[in-house]
């Protein structure tokens with residue numbers, strides 16, 4: 001079985017094409033930003049948000065170490081809740097993918113965690129900015145304090161999205177002894193979404 005992050009990356013690998021635009025809503029140590037940058041190549045662009053200066057610096061260092069050209073990424077030290085104000089207008093309705101890898105910065109300050117009161121508005125805004133056929137992925141961590149509540153808020157929101165416009169799935173282990181990470185995937189309908197779209 002794939003881990004939650006591996007599953008997320010497998011979906012992105014299938015979906016993203018060179019030249020696409022993508023959002024990493026929680027840049028952290030930069031691994032997801034780098035993964036997105038690799039998939040979309042020199043003609044694409046990845047926008048990376050994080051509230052912590054240390055995370056933005058770590059992400060920049062990782063991208064530089066891997067030789068990702070500067071024009072291929074834009075890192076923003078701010079909450080993802082401000083994405084509609086901070087992303088360039090030309091990106092509206094053009095994001096091929098948005099990734100929210102929730103929780104705290106591994107190896108960093110564990111008191112700085114994503115919270116439903118900012119994560120939910122950010123997810124709503126990011127869905128607006130997706131292009132038709134775009135994919136929003138949330139890696140949920142119900143195992144840390146506050147994580148289960150945040151996961152439930154997002155599940156409740158996503159379950160209520162109208163099925164004509166959105167397809168929502170969840171990938172999670174059913175027989176784990178502790179609360180394992182899970183992936184919530186929300187796909188925006190495209191003109192090519194066939195008759196099987198509405199389940």
Ligand SMILES: C[S@@+](CC[C@H](N)C(=O)[O-])C[C@H]1O[C@@H](n2cnc3c(N)ncnc32)[C@H](O)[C@@H]1O
Nearest residue numbers: 026027028029030031032050051079080105114
């Ligand atoms: C699990 S880490 C992300 C891992 C990262 N994607 C990677 O590949 O290394 C979660 C990150 O979310 C950030 N974060 C917390 N609240 C945030 C917010 N409101 N907006 C943006 N980032 C936030 C934390 O600072 C932390 O770096």
